Amino acid sequence: MTALHEGSARDCAARVHARELSAAEAARHFIERVQRLNPALNALVQFDPAAVLAEAQQVDQRLAAGAMLPMAGVPVTIKDNLWVEGRTITQGSRLFADFVAPRDAWAVARLRALGAVVLGISNCSEFACKGVTDNLVYGATRHPLDGSLTPGGSSGGAVAALAAGLGLLALGTDAGGSVRRPAAHCGLVGHKPTQGVIAHPWGFAEPNYGVSVVGLLARNVGDCAWLLDQLSGFDAGDASAAPLGVAWQAEAATRDEPPRELRIAWSPQLGCDFPIDDDVLAALVQRVRALRTAGWAVTEADPSWGEAVRDYPLNALQHAGLHALHGRQLQTRRHDIDPHLAAQMDAGAATTPAELARALRLREPIVAGLSRFFEQYDVLVCPTAPVTAWPLGQIGPAVIGERPAGPRGHAVFTPLFNLCGVPACSVPAGRVRGLPVGLQIVAPRFEDARVLQVAALIERLDR
Incomplete structure (x- = not known):
């Protein structure tokens, strides 16, 4: 059987929902990997094994009570500029070293409502405004294939963790390529959605106002499309949010070939x-x-x-x-x-x-x-x-x-x-000199x- 960290997020959720695997068992698998691999990467900068396990056990309890949780037990990492309630979220800046998020970001709350488990907080450059991932709070994140290299930025912690099997999905932000470029450098799929498709009505003030979005990272396109399906939504508090419902079923579309007449x-x-x-x-x-x-x-x-x-x-x-x-x-x-x-x-x-x-x-x-x-x-x-x-x-x-x-x-x-x-x-799209x-x-x-x-x-x- 494929190791849990090498499989898809969709398969993990299906197994947990079918009670073939408990969310707690999945959490223990990824906790062990973080404890063993993250010190060399410095990809996750906030990690609380007890909190991860407790959150997973709550998912198991919700399932036992009959809840329908499409993302049951899927471990997800969150970039250090998106709020996670009760966690220190710094934006990679000493100016926010003591900031504790008062609530979950909209997308994080949505993930938890669907049964996903927050595995940890991923490193980013200060204010997500640099193309490499290092800062004065946590230091540099290293590339998972070669520790002498950078994974890029600003979502470098997210991609390094995911590429190393520390989680199955990741949330980042993208104001100029901060999800897509690190994804390319580390052999992952990184999607910048249409502006406003994933609501982001509260959180830190954005230096790149009007162009930054919550970005999605996955190990394969199907998982990335599935994550988009789960997170697409409107909130009137987000000035850029699309007021019309979107029912595109992106994950289903990835199973079919594009039309031959596509230009x-x-x-x-x-x-x-x-x-x-x-x-x-x-x-x-x-x-x-x-x-x-x-x-x-x-x-x-x-x-x-x-x-x-x-x-x-x-x-x-x-x-x-x-x-x-x-x-x-x-x-x-x-x-x-x-x-x-x-x-x-x-x-x-x-x-x-x-x-x-x-x-x-x-x-x-x-x-x-x-x-x-x-x-x-x-x-x-x-x-x-x-x-x-x-x-x-x-x-x-x-x-x-x-x-x-x-x-x-x-x-x-x-x-x-x-x-x-x-x-x-x-x-x-392949590798050059051994690098994606x-x-x-x-x-x-x-x-x-x-x-x-x-x-x-x-x-x-x-x-």
Whole structure:
């Protein structure tokens, strides 16, 4: 029989619900793995074995009382910027080292209501605003395949834990690729849902207001789609939440092949001349060829964004947002702030109202450009990240595609889709130099099921 940590979350829930396996037994299995493997990874930064077991025993009691719990006993990790009631949730920042969450985030409450068990809190970069996972509170998280490398960020703790079998699902956040890129670096599926599909009406104030979402991580596309089905929901307290019910049954869609007439576009550089390592590109091209060989028409085509997107348009908004929320701490507590974050706050303080207005207005032509593109194509396929994981201690690779790279050079392929609010999923696409790479699938807003259906097709072709 497949080991519990190697199986699917859906199978675990089915076994617990059928009483073939108790939630407590599942919890003990994962508690042992965390205790044995996490010290070397530093992926989970809050872990209470007694609380995990008690929560699992409550699930068993609810089942015995006749409750229907679709996610019964499934262990899930929660990123350290999403509230979990009664837990210390720091956002990776010393400024919040003593913060205890007063309630569960909406998605966490939903998970618990469905019978899932919170296994632990996963590490993230400070305020989830850096592409690697280290901070002054907990230190660095290490890549599960090579401890000398970073898993990326900001949801690096979530992916490192999941890839190491510490849990079966994970919640992260994604404001510019913070779920998708680490998923690609660690061989996982990472989905950024359509903006507002998973309600997030309370929690920490968000530096990247209007583009950040609760993101989903799983070991396979079917589990990721199933998690989306369970968590999709409306709450009037979330200004971005979709007021119409969504009944797409994404997990069911992943079992079927996409229609042969699907118009698929492959864009290796997103029309922006973004640099990408040659061997990473070769691995992704191989997956695109497999799609064509299997009978799907794939056209090489680029969205028309305009020149401004090459300068990472989220920067000004993120920097200003950070300064607005935390800049007052710079004078008295700069030593308690990650130097990279302090520099971002300084940049935010220097941003003029005119510059902010231009950044906000830039969103309109970017959204319009992608909308025009989706009039011609149903799905866009592109790289998730242009590189494999890089050494710990580096903010990013110094060179990408034989060209000098800035600190965000590794992150250029993901943030535009946050600005547009569209669904985007990273699916594993083989390995380069022994390290995973990911292919990103994108579609128009509310076409999450189609995105995951194509991701599942690529997953099957990769076997």
